[in-house]
Amino acid sequence: MALEITKDLLERVEDLIQNQKDKSLSKFFSDFHHADIAEVLDELSFDDAVYIIRLLDSETTSEVLMDVDEEVRENILEQLSAKEIAEEIDELDTDDAADVIAELPEERKQEVIQQIEDREHAKEIVELLRYDEDSAGGLMAKELVKVNENWNVLTCVKKMRLQAEEVTRVHSIYVVDDEGKLKGRLSLKDLLMASTRAKISDVYIPKVDFVHVHDKAEEVANIMSKYDLEAIPVVDELGVLVGRITIDDIVDVIKEEAEKDYQLAAGITQDVDSEDSIFALTKARLPWLFLGMVGGLSAASIMGVFQDAMEKSPILFLFTPLIAAMAGNVGVQSSAIIVQGLANDGIKGSIWNRLLKEISLAMLNGAILAVLLFSFVWITKGDFQVALAIASSLFSVIIVAGLVGTSIPLILDKYGIDPAIATGPFITTSNDIFGILIYFSIAKMIIGF
């Protein structure tokens, strides 16, 4: 069902732009959804993209601008005048408008805001710019339908018709008192079913979920998805209704959060994708690789201490990659389960219970794998002591790695640091080092070099 952007389609558009066939271009795009136009623009040169943005009407292009890649948007906005940007902003809902303006350089922000024709709209955008982008205030839009509890259904419908013109999708009708404080809600369905003479105060539902303007975006996402809400009103410190957040913004929050955690686990700093430049990708990948290298050098110097053992039992050194890899794997597994649990609000009980569970789990996994490894090494190499040293090291390493993987994200979370940072290279690298240290210490005890 989604449109496919083919090479032919792109060539046709480029051809029309080169020959300045404005009418044909407008006609060509008139059937397109703005999300599809955005995909075409992502593939065009910046000059061509600007050409299309200037050509089509701003009702369409404002939405297109919201959908193109951030890099493309930045480049297009650089080439538009403050007045042109203000025209796009005029067509956007306040939340999207604030997001676009927030991306502009400081001095342009002022210019653009001054050029916005609808001064009420401008005032609302300025209000939204005050909030942190990861808070409810940063997500919410000012567009909503609200009615006073003292009105009757008829007045309500009349006033609503005016308000509804401004609002793309009416989810709920919020009921406020004379001071603007949130009292409850009405659904469009209820209104459709109620008699026109009824009083709002008699028909509204006084129970309404809401969030505070400074609540974190992640919390809002958890609440909306837990209670299956499609929109949630936002109130300020006094309980006054100041905005609403819709589910489509929350879908973006959930996606971004998941992508960020995934990338951290894979050792990529956030906010890159496969289409980014080689330089941006290097910048995102090099730091973790550097950390890995420093870890590898530490492992090398630990092994250096045990170098004498190499002459006595060279076979021990063959198993260092195995021990290091297992330490890393177990650490990543345990930390991932904790990070995911924390994200879903699913970690119950004390840290000690959690660690106890992880120890039992690690002992079970460790015992199974250690027995297998012991049998394999004993049978193939015929050296009981070496087999015992390697297998008991594996057992210990699995337990320690599990504990490290479990405790680090819990500790980070306790101190308000994103626990997702602890997965991936961080855990792998530290567990490599622990693993090798434990391995050679145990081997030394058993074999005694």
Added chain:
Amino acid sequence: MALEITKDLLERVEDLIQNQKDKSLSKFFSDFHHADIAEVLDELSFDDAVYIIRLLDSETTSEVLMDVDEEVRENILEQLSAKEIAEEIDELDTDDAADVIAELPEERKQEVIQQIEDREHAKEIVELLRYDEDSAGGLMAKELVKVNENWNVLTCVKKMRLQAEEVTRVHSIYVVDDEGKLKGRLSLKDLLMASTRAKISDVYIPKVDFVHVHDKAEEVANIMSKYDLEAIPVVDELGVLVGRITIDDIVDVIKEEAEKDYQLAAGITQDVDSEDSIFALTKARLPWLFLGMVGGLSAASIMGVFQDAMEKSPILFLFTPLIAAMAGNVGVQSSAIIVQGLANDGIKGSIWNRLLKEISLAMLNGAILAVLLFSFVWITKGDFQVALAIASSLFSVIIVAGLVGTSIPLILDKYGIDPAIATGPFITTSNDIFGILIYFSIAKMIIGF
């Protein structure tokens, strides 16, 4: 805003259950959202949970059942009679009802379906059970509001009132022809603004996004989030409107998909969380650990071939964990970027271009890290040849690991296998082996043992 389940609260509930204070219990829970009751039930013993389910009215408990953990639901349903389950099912929307029934053992399914009072409802549920749970048909509900294009607005509102009673949330009103084929849509807002005498065929919007009943859940999620849709109609092979999918179901699909990818990257088979039993967690973690161990043994036997070199250049062996770790890290980074790109439909251009980009990227990262490693080893160990061998191995290993990490998910995807399986232990383990092989081969060439 979300309710916190405290120890006190749980003790109070358990106390009330023990003393069979049914009235107090009903009153206690009457203010609770079903998602909160579900959280309480997740913490209670199964017997207590069943007690609550039997006590509260099925309008509430049916929703509670949808929100409890899968394991809890399974246990509760085991203890309810077919008739009791059917009563819960009667209260649920068809999509949720079908999900619950699908979880039952085969022989109970029939029993429960026969006990459903509303035969129309039962028929619709049976229809939904036909579809794969990961398809549009598996996600959709039969509840929707549809009107005939030949009606006028007044008839439409009358008929809608009847239909709307069955539908929890009215997103869009779908317009069909006499054969039930989807023609377009009307928004509630449009209807609110239209005159009562207007003909539906004159006011409806003929452009409507839809999906086919056999489309994959992931595709539906991509379309709905791309086009910012809160509901999408589903049509069968003949274009007949058969159901609709709402955004809250899609939020679940997006979350599950993200969790699955994250867990695969962390070496955990899907569908466990931190609250699962030690046995379930072991089952999810052991296979990948076993794979890691086999990889470690392969690495050990490769190193065994080069064991002679140990006497000549023992220092080489100190760096095997470093080389193996870097190969793993680079592999995970490259594969994660590809997996994420594929999930977001963001991989454009040919595989060859993608590999070329990865080679350039790996060469840049590899060159920087190799120069650093070379300098460090040369300065600290004072052996030019060894430093050269290690650094040039690192450079080659980074390039090969990047290529492996990039190509495996692309190849898997081409053959219709979930590329996410390629991240994590799979890539780490295979790259460990490649890495060590390359390392010793290059070292042999340079140092010549």
